[in-house]
Amino acid sequence: MAGGEFAFIEQLRCRLGKMASDVRLGIGDDAAWLDPAGRQLVATMDTLVAGRHFFPEVSPEDLAWKALAVNLSDLAAMGAEARWCLLSLALPWRAEGYGEWLEAFATGWSALADRHDVTLVGGDTVATDGPLTLSITALGLSGHGVMRREAARPGDVIWVTGTLGDAAAALDLALVERGQERRAVPCSAPRRDALEARRLRPTPRLEFGAAALAGGVLCAVDCSDGFLADLGHILKASGVHAQVALDAxxxxxxxxxLARTDPERLQRWPLTGGDDYELILCAAPALSTALQEAARSLSLRLTAVGSILPATPDARAAVTLTWRDESLSLPFSWGHVHAL
Structure with missing residues (x-):
């Protein structure tokens, strides 16, 4: 890519480096010059590697959308307004170049970035002998603090946006097709496509995250590693216990x-599957009505799934799970497997 790197960067600048009122200087210099106008800056970064976080044959459009979405979801969990991104691309060298690939990548990126008025302001490109790797730094703004993992308190209601488990189910279906999963999952083509769309193009809940913060919610996390794992981050940071109704x-x-044919998967997919990029929030009961109204205004499903309790002496039992009000023992590991 040595001879064409500057042309590649120029193509990237032309397609994605639009100027905005808060961007004094974007792609093309040694660094970006941004003007946050006195607001607080919130920053996050994620890296995706071919063969580890996504199948190498994934379309550039879907790859761009998801790479951006996983970063915007982190900002949503803080209640921040997404504003800018930096993109680093390590591209396996190939003689024919990346012109068409970049056009498709830019289309997928723009489809999500334009929806949230996010501007690409810089980054880096490099040719590599290794796998395709993307690193994205997302920058957002907040005018009144952020939601934090350490802010859950006994008595809080545990809320979840959207739905859980679709990405995990889609991954299982994809692994069966590749001969990497021995247990078949009977599934129609339309249903498989719907689940796959959720895996490849998750929706970062930026608007709801900002509304929750503005409404007084202090605690949230995005559901990227699986519901139990991510709720566990809150419980550990806050020093509390939780009771969760699995049937909720x-x-x-x-x-x-799909899960009716396999009760174990009904439990495992939403609990430990990961890559849903929904929000888990812990909020005082007094905020319940306002949260539900905010969700309705965005046509977003919002579900109360449990409550925060005082810490127990046994730190290993941070979560009590119930099924129809009966305590539940899980017949499987809680370990998370990243969706590709």
Missing amino acids: LPLSPDLAD
């Missing part, structure tokens, strides 16, 4: 129909 976890109609 929100499932999409496609997943609910």
Whole structure:
């Protein structure tokens, strides 16, 4: 890519480096010059590697969308307004170049970035002998603090946006097709496509995160590593316990129909599957009505799934799970497997 790197960067600048009122200087210099106008800056970064976080044959459009979405979801969990991104691309060298690939990548990126008025302001490109790797730094703004993992308190209601488990189910279906998963999952083509769309193009809940913060919610995390793992981050940071009703976890109609044939997967997919990029929030009961109204205004499903309790002496039992008000023992590992 040595001879064409500057042309590649120029193509990237032309396609994605639009100027905005808070960007004094964007792509093309040694660094970006941004003007946050006195607001607080919130920053996050994620790296995706081919073969580890996504299948190498994924379309550039879907790859761009998801790479951006996973970063915007972190900002949503803080209640921040997404504003700018930096993009680093390590591209396996190939003689024919990356012109068409970049055009498709830019289309997928713009489809999500334009929706949230996010501007690409810089980054880096490099040719590599290794796998395709993307690193994105997302920068957002907040005018009144952020939501934090350490802010859950006994008595808080545990809320979940959207639905859980679709990405995990889609990954299982993809692994079966590749011969890497021995247990078949009977599934129609339309249902498989719907689940796959959720895996490849998650929706960062930026608007709801900002509304929750503005409404007084102090604690949230995005659900990227699986519901139990991410709720566990809150419980550890806050020093509290939780009770969660498994039968209350929100499932999409496609997943609910699919999981009826396999009760174990019904439990495992939404609990430990990961890559949902929904929000888990802990909020005082007095905020329940306002949160539900905010969700309705965004046509967003919002479900109360449990409550925060005082810490127990046994730190290993941070979560009590119930099924129809009966305590539940899980017949499987809680370990998270990243969706590709």
